[in-house]
Amino acid sequence: KVTIRALKTVVTAATAGVSVLSLCEKGDAFIMAETGKIFKKEKDMKKGIAFPTCVSVNNCVCHYSPLKSDPDVILKDGDLVKIDLGVHVDGFISNVAHSFIVGVTKVLTGRKADVLKAAHLCAEAALRLVKPGNQNTQVTEAWNKIAKSFKCSPIEGMLSHQLKQHVIDGEKTIIQNPTDQQKKDHEKAEFEVHEVYAVDVLISTGEGKAKDGGQRTTVYKRDPNKVYGLKMKTSRTFFSEMERRFDTMPFTLRAFEDEGKARLGVVECAKHELLQPFNVLHEKEGEFVAQFKFTVLLMANGPLRITNSLFEPELYKSEHEVEDPELKALLQSSASRKTQKKKKKKVSYRAVPSYYTIKIQTLNVFYEFKSFFYYY
Known part of the structure; x- marks a missing residue:
């Protein structure tokens, strides 16, 4: 809840004339204030920012979180803005990123719409593919195909990571648009039940080659x-x-x-x-990069996205669309988890230490940080 509320706070404040610095400060301050209200009795428990608020504009790919001594970057109408942040409680991490156009009031077309739609659909495809039994290579292939449909490119070599307690960059990863050498070096992996991932999609209107432009790393x-x-x-x-x-x-x-x-x-x-x-990375000047990131728990009955998207697809219209029949079917399929039938016979429960607990009360799913998975 804190993660999405923090994101909404920054998105709402991101209007023309506002500085990127003020948005980063606002996001971080919100996270610290809200996490400070929970588990107050746990004096030794660390909680707060799992990833500092970054606001990257247009061809800036990621990790722009300026200092007070840095030159001001002021948003203007038409800017493509990416907001990336994360929250943790006792080392249990929830990450999210969102992209949008500043000041958009009517349906937007053109290359900005293309890249936003492509990135959004890549995220939706990943939500359906990152599930127990599937391979990380399946996600990489789907991203390449979807981006190509919109004449865009995934940012080369960027990684999505498995999350563990206190670990934001776990061993299992999903790679975007790998080079031939990266294909050889990147370890293939199968997704397993009860794993958690921060799925990070970065798509460019250009060639997808991000470079360090020499901007200060913060x-x-x-x-x-x-x-x-x-x-x-x-x-x-x-x-x-x-x-x-x-x-x-x-x-x-x-x-x-x-x-x-x-x-x-x-x-x-x-x-x-x-x-x-x-490092602060950039695409070529004149290109646009869109980013969507979500945290997903791999349950036995399907993936559970705990940081929902704020994307409004009705605001963006592209002349391109996904043509691949298999991908179209995948994107049209439900991402909801299957309902598990209750067993009538009495069973004993055994607590198994793990990463997250899911509690289902009526139709609401509550995400808790410090607990266990229960299974028969």
């Missing part, structure tokens, strides 16, 4: 496998505060009270790979 995460004795006092102070506040979760330098010291301290930490950077 988002990092701790690499728990790296150890190094930092030499500078500023670096040690920064690193100590980072571990205390964020542990292994991604964070932004904007979250530190003294931005100057944070910018200085992060240099040595990143140089010796104690921190992994989330």
Whole structure:
């Protein structure tokens, strides 16, 4: 609930004349305020931002979360905006991303509509394909075909990750538009019951080749496998505060009270790979990139998306459509989970520690962070 409410808060505020910095600050502040209201008795429980609010505009692909010292980026009508953020409670993660056009009041056509429709349909296809028994390669192939139908390209080499407690980049991944070498290197995997994924779709009107344009990196995460004795006092102070506040979760330098010291301290930490950077990537100037991300739980009776889409398909009309018969059938199929029949005989329940719990009360599905899966 907090994740979607945070997204809606930022989307509502994203109007012409508003700065990207203010939107990022608003999203992060909302997450911290709302997560601070839950599990108050659990004093040692960490909760808050699982991925800092990023607002990437037009050909900026991802990870743009500026500092106060950075030049202002002001939104204007017609901008294609991508908002990406995440929330966690006790290390249990919920991620989401959404794309839209600023100031759109009537049906939009053209290349922006093409890329938004393509990205949306890729996300919908993934929701139906990321289920127990299927392979990650099936999702990659579907994304390539759908994007091609709209004369677009998935961003090359981008990954969707399995989620685990305190781990935003789990071992199993789904790769977009891999190069020949990436196809050889990327590990094939089968989706399994009770796994959780952050499915991240990034589609471009261009060739799909994202590059680091040299813009300042502001988002990092701790690499728990790296150890190094930092030499500078500023670096040690920064690193100590980072571990205390964020542990292994991604964070932004904007979250530190003294931005100057944070910018200085992060240099040595990143140089010796104690921190992994989330670089700001760009497509070619004049191209547009759309992103949709959702968190999905793989249940025995089907996938359960817990961060719903805010996309309004009626606002965007493309001259292209999916032609592949199998993909058309897939997209037209229901993404709802199958209803499990209740057994009449008495059964004993055994609690198995796992990632998330699903509670079904009447027709409502409630998502809880600290608990177990129950099975017969």
